[in-house]
Amino acid sequence: MAGSTFYHQIAVNRRNSFLLAAFVVFVLALLGFAIGFAVFGGPEAGLATTAGAIGLGTLVGIGTYFGGDSLVLSVSGAHQVDESTAPQLLNVVREMSIAANLPMPKVYLIDDTAPNAFATGRDPDHASIAVTTGLLQKLDREELQGVIGHELSHVRNLDIRFALMVAVMVGVIAILADFFLRFTFWGGGRSRSRSGSGSGGGAQIVIFVIAIALAILAPIISRLIQMAVSRQREYLADASSVELTRNPHGLERALAKISGDKEVLEVANRGTQHLYFTNPIKKFEQRSSSLMSTHPAIIDRINRLRELTGDPPLSPSDAASLVGLE
């Protein structure tokens, strides 16, 4: 039963990666065509910019597939560690990769006192796990096992590949839309008046409006996809972690400790926030289940773990004291 869930999740992730790529190509094509048509006038120019946009998207996609993990790691200021520099961390990662029956991933450390972690890479053979120094200092061995188990579940379920593609695709669409909006603001009026004397001026204006609407909507839609998909995975990775460690209390205590921690992770940004163990950006008061959050509220995650062990959910007062909101 549990096993079939993971295979199901892996299949879902393969399909979602494909659907996401298709969606992005479609949006890029639409955006490219609308921009080309609106700015340069005529469908031929539209087709040319479409080809350009898809070409750009493909290039970035391929680049992400092979180099995205190193990019994310270097943006986060992570440096690789080995047995001599972080023995216990390496030991725990090795234990959990044996439990998950996965090859040993590369292990990175981020010099930041906020406790957090993430996994990245394109598949289990090319996976990396990064944790902050704060995580190592604040968690004991069992809690660390729970967090590493969570991250390795992301590796096993291929969440890492999907998350990486999402990060970059959202970025490309945003850049293109942004570029267009700026271009329109500064240079659009001139080109429109010039081509206004020619034929098809009315159609061009309509398409111009559509292009602006697309340029505004596309980044929002793609970001909503990023949020919604990411939250479900966190619950599954928590459950998988318990299945690997056979110890729900370690992860539960880790979540409690991290949620009580008030530090913000400085190296995380909007593009990489959904990769992390817990949401690194928001202030802890705001870590709630809202539409735009990449992570479920920590209280919800703890209560789902308590369901697994048959413990009653945390009372509202316990929950409040946990996040320091008495």
Added chain:
Amino acid sequence: MDLTLIIIIVIAIVLVVVVVGIYNGLVQRRLRVDEAFSQIEVQLKRRHDLIPNLVNAVKGYMGFEQKVLTDVTNARAAAVAAGSQGPAQQAAAENALTGTLRSLFAVVENYPELKANENVLSLQEQLTTTENQISFSRQHYNATVRDYNTSIATFPNLLLAGPFGFTKREFFDAEPEAANVPNVDLSLS
């Protein structure tokens, strides 16, 4: 007559293909069992190698309970000797060793200077991770054994397993108290 000959040949070919397929499947499953077991053996060997270092590190301390140390040393010797006696025997000897190691670490707790000793701490961490690795590898090994044993005991593999010499494998049994997870190891950290 030609037709019956063709039918016979076709049936023979199909049979051969099926037999080869089943045989290869069984060989693959048995290989997985062997691989999983060699993974456990690597870690067991590592644990056996670490223990003398630990014993040396703690025995210098005045008044350190000698009985605990001899228990660990004896259990280690028994575990090494059990290495050639098959998974079930080996598991029993290793579980006994795990028990003596736990009491050793419990005693270490009473010696502040040992608890602060870098060398002892590092050995303790190495033994903890080795023990965890053994237990996770054991889960994996037992799962592959279950898969293999089921496959040679079910139809149609059953018909071929005997003649080709595929015999049941033993489980590497979990220690009794580890079976009722998860409150066991909470006291350790």
